[in-house]
Amino acid sequence: MKTPIALVLLAIVAALGLADDKKTDDKTIAEVAMGSKDFSTLIDAVKAAELTDAFKGDGPITVFAPTNAAFEKLGKDKLAELHANKKKLAEVLLSHVVKGKVTAEDVKKLKGKDLDTMGSKFAVRTNADAITVGGANVTKTDIVCKNGIIHVIDGVLIPDELK
Incomplete structure (x- = not known):
């Protein structure tokens, strides 16, 4: 179980560096992560x-x-509930991670199908201008790091069985 958790942490922490458009392909996801204040809640969840x-x-x-x-x-109550149950929180975090490099074009090809994450499956919807995964809009795509790819989303992916 350590490998998926390692992958989750890298993925989650990766989100921290997404606020600026500096070159990222020569840095790991973790290195990219340290540059943004827009993902502090995500980092707190990783720590919790x-x-x-x-x-x-x-x-x-x-x-x-x-x-x-x-x-x-999500609201303060739901976030507090997740933080109170480390196993459930870890499962939610794993639901944001996919093994391998999956570009926005790869995700678009899944239109009408499910995206298989390390924690669950989420429906993919696309049109010419947008990608939605599990009801969350992908707001920034293809942030390439030397050990993976980051896509920013405007919602938290929670598997149905954990809602």
């Missing part, structure tokens, strides 16, 4: 799930990284 020690995965992985605003949509 005790995934911090898993910071050393090589990937490749793809992360669908929710912003602080995405977590705010």
